[in-house]
Amino acid sequence: MGRYRPPQPPSSKYITPGGREKLQQELDYLWHKKRPIVTRAVSAAAAEGDRSENAEYIYRKKQLREIDSRIRFLRKRLEDMVVVDNVPDDQRRVYFGAWVTLESEDGLESCYRIVGPDEIDPEKSLISMDSPLAKALMGKSIDTEIEVETPNGKRAYFIVNVVYENKKVCEG
Helix, strand or coil: CCCCCCCCCCCCCEECHHHHHHHHHHHHHHHHHHHHHHHHHHHHHHCCCCCCCCHHHHHHHHHHHHHHHHHHHHHHHHHHCEECCCCCCCCCECCCCCEEEEEECCCCEEEEEEECCCCCEHHHCEEECCCHHHHHHCCCECCCEEEEEECCEEEEEEEEEEECCCCCCCCC
Protein backbone atom coordinates (compact mmCIF):
# COMPACT_ATOMS: atom_id res chain seq x y z
CA MET A 1 0.00 0.00 0.00
CA GLY A 2 1.43 3.39 -0.97
CA ARG A 3 1.43 6.60 0.95
CA TYR A 4 -1.45 8.94 0.30
CA ARG A 5 -0.47 12.18 -1.38
CA PRO A 6 -3.10 14.87 -1.64
CA PRO A 7 -3.64 16.12 -5.19
CA GLN A 8 -1.43 19.03 -6.19
CA PRO A 9 -3.06 22.28 -7.27
CA PRO A 10 -3.04 22.58 -11.05
CA SER A 11 0.05 24.35 -12.36
CA SER A 12 -0.18 27.32 -14.67
CA LYS A 13 -0.64 26.53 -18.33
CA TYR A 14 1.53 29.34 -19.68
CA ILE A 15 4.76 28.66 -21.52
CA THR A 16 7.34 30.53 -23.58
CA PRO A 17 7.80 29.60 -27.25
CA GLY A 18 11.19 28.05 -26.42
CA GLY A 19 9.69 25.99 -23.60
CA ARG A 20 6.94 24.68 -25.85
CA GLU A 21 9.50 23.74 -28.47
CA LYS A 22 11.50 21.74 -25.89
CA LEU A 23 8.40 19.82 -24.77
CA GLN A 24 7.49 19.13 -28.40
CA GLN A 25 11.03 17.87 -29.11
CA GLU A 26 10.84 15.55 -26.10
CA LEU A 27 7.49 14.20 -27.31
CA ASP A 28 8.83 13.66 -30.84
CA TYR A 29 11.95 11.90 -29.49
CA LEU A 30 9.94 9.58 -27.26
CA TRP A 31 7.36 8.72 -29.92
CA HIS A 32 9.58 8.41 -33.01
CA LYS A 33 12.90 7.23 -31.58
CA LYS A 34 12.78 5.78 -28.05
CA ARG A 35 9.42 3.97 -28.11
CA PRO A 36 10.13 1.94 -31.29
CA ILE A 37 13.46 0.76 -29.82
CA VAL A 38 11.86 -0.34 -26.55
CA THR A 39 8.94 -1.97 -28.40
CA ARG A 40 11.39 -4.07 -30.45
CA ALA A 41 13.23 -5.02 -27.24
CA VAL A 42 9.94 -6.12 -25.62
CA SER A 43 9.16 -8.28 -28.65
CA ALA A 44 12.61 -9.85 -28.62
CA ALA A 45 12.40 -10.56 -24.88
CA ALA A 46 8.90 -12.02 -25.26
CA ALA A 47 10.17 -14.39 -27.95
CA GLU A 48 12.59 -15.94 -25.44
CA GLY A 49 9.81 -17.90 -23.76
CA ASP A 50 8.53 -17.86 -20.18
CA ARG A 51 7.64 -14.24 -19.47
CA SER A 52 6.97 -14.63 -15.76
CA GLU A 53 10.67 -15.08 -14.94
CA ASN A 54 12.11 -13.11 -17.85
CA ALA A 55 13.83 -10.10 -16.25
CA GLU A 56 14.51 -8.43 -19.61
CA TYR A 57 10.86 -8.71 -20.60
CA ILE A 58 9.63 -7.37 -17.23
CA TYR A 59 12.09 -4.47 -17.32
CA ARG A 60 11.25 -3.50 -20.92
CA LYS A 61 7.48 -3.64 -20.27
CA LYS A 62 7.98 -1.31 -17.29
CA GLN A 63 10.11 0.99 -19.43
CA LEU A 64 7.44 1.01 -22.16
CA ARG A 65 4.72 1.89 -19.59
CA GLU A 66 6.83 4.82 -18.35
CA ILE A 67 7.41 6.10 -21.89
CA ASP A 68 3.71 5.78 -22.75
CA SER A 69 2.77 7.60 -19.55
CA ARG A 70 5.14 10.48 -20.37
CA ILE A 71 3.83 10.63 -23.96
CA ARG A 72 0.23 10.87 -22.70
CA PHE A 73 1.22 13.59 -20.24
CA LEU A 74 3.10 15.62 -22.89
CA ARG A 75 0.29 15.36 -25.45
CA LYS A 76 -2.33 16.50 -22.95
CA ARG A 77 -0.07 19.23 -21.55
CA LEU A 78 0.87 20.61 -24.97
CA GLU A 79 -2.77 20.62 -26.01
CA ASP A 80 -3.70 22.81 -23.03
CA MET A 81 -0.69 25.17 -23.11
CA VAL A 82 -0.94 28.89 -23.83
CA VAL A 83 2.17 30.19 -25.57
CA VAL A 84 3.06 33.70 -24.42
CA ASP A 85 5.19 35.37 -27.05
CA ASN A 86 4.15 39.01 -26.82
CA VAL A 87 5.92 41.73 -24.87
CA PRO A 88 3.76 43.82 -22.50
CA ASP A 89 3.13 47.49 -23.22
CA ASP A 90 4.69 48.57 -19.91
CA GLN A 91 8.15 46.99 -19.98
CA ARG A 92 9.10 48.52 -16.62
CA ARG A 93 6.73 46.08 -14.90
CA VAL A 94 7.34 42.40 -14.20
CA TYR A 95 5.18 39.95 -16.15
CA PHE A 96 5.55 36.47 -17.58
CA GLY A 97 8.79 36.00 -19.54
CA ALA A 98 10.66 38.89 -17.92
CA TRP A 99 14.28 38.76 -16.81
CA VAL A 100 14.30 40.45 -13.41
CA THR A 101 17.40 41.70 -11.60
CA LEU A 102 16.93 41.89 -7.84
CA GLU A 103 19.05 43.32 -5.06
CA SER A 104 18.76 41.69 -1.65
CA GLU A 105 18.93 43.43 1.74
CA ASP A 106 22.64 42.64 1.96
CA GLY A 107 23.40 44.20 -1.44
CA LEU A 108 23.77 41.01 -3.48
CA GLU A 109 22.25 41.01 -6.97
CA SER A 110 20.51 38.04 -8.51
CA CYS A 111 18.70 37.59 -11.79
CA TYR A 112 15.75 35.35 -12.72
CA ARG A 113 13.45 34.79 -15.66
CA ILE A 114 9.80 34.10 -14.91
CA VAL A 115 8.61 31.13 -16.97
CA GLY A 116 5.96 28.43 -16.88
CA PRO A 117 6.19 25.49 -14.44
CA ASP A 118 7.26 23.14 -17.25
CA GLU A 119 10.38 25.20 -17.95
CA ILE A 120 12.00 25.73 -14.55
CA ASP A 121 15.76 25.32 -14.43
CA PRO A 122 17.60 26.77 -11.42
CA GLU A 123 20.98 26.46 -13.18
CA LYS A 124 19.73 28.77 -15.93
CA SER A 125 17.94 31.08 -13.43
CA LEU A 126 14.49 30.11 -14.75
CA ILE A 127 11.83 30.21 -12.02
CA SER A 128 8.19 29.19 -12.18
CA MET A 129 5.51 31.84 -12.26
CA ASP A 130 3.87 29.78 -9.50
CA SER A 131 6.84 30.22 -7.13
CA PRO A 132 6.50 32.58 -4.14
CA LEU A 133 9.20 34.91 -5.53
CA ALA A 134 7.56 35.19 -8.96
CA LYS A 135 4.13 35.73 -7.41
CA ALA A 136 5.56 38.57 -5.31
CA LEU A 137 7.19 40.11 -8.41
CA MET A 138 4.23 39.96 -10.81
CA GLY A 139 2.92 43.38 -11.74
CA LYS A 140 5.58 45.24 -9.76
CA SER A 141 7.77 47.86 -11.45
CA ILE A 142 11.44 48.84 -11.38
CA ASP A 143 12.50 50.60 -8.14
CA THR A 144 9.92 48.70 -6.08
CA GLU A 145 10.69 46.76 -2.91
CA ILE A 146 9.02 43.39 -2.38
CA GLU A 147 8.88 40.95 0.52
CA VAL A 148 8.96 37.18 0.04
CA GLU A 149 8.27 34.52 2.63
CA THR A 150 11.16 32.01 2.60
CA PRO A 151 11.86 28.97 4.80
CA ASN A 152 14.27 31.23 6.74
CA GLY A 153 11.69 33.99 7.24
CA LYS A 154 10.75 37.07 5.26
CA ARG A 155 13.31 38.51 2.82
CA ALA A 156 13.15 41.89 1.13
CA TYR A 157 14.30 42.52 -2.44
CA PHE A 158 14.57 45.64 -4.56
CA ILE A 159 13.73 45.41 -8.29
CA VAL A 160 16.73 46.83 -10.14
CA ASN A 161 15.94 45.96 -13.76
CA VAL A 162 13.31 44.28 -15.96
CA VAL A 163 14.12 43.11 -19.49
CA TYR A 164 12.03 41.17 -22.00
CA GLU A 165 14.32 39.12 -24.24
CA ASN A 166 14.48 35.44 -25.16
CA LYS A 167 18.12 35.05 -24.17
CA LYS A 168 19.69 35.42 -20.75
CA VAL A 169 20.44 39.11 -20.22
CA CYS A 170 21.91 38.93 -16.73
CA GLU A 171 25.58 38.68 -15.91
CA GLY A 172 27.04 35.53 -14.46
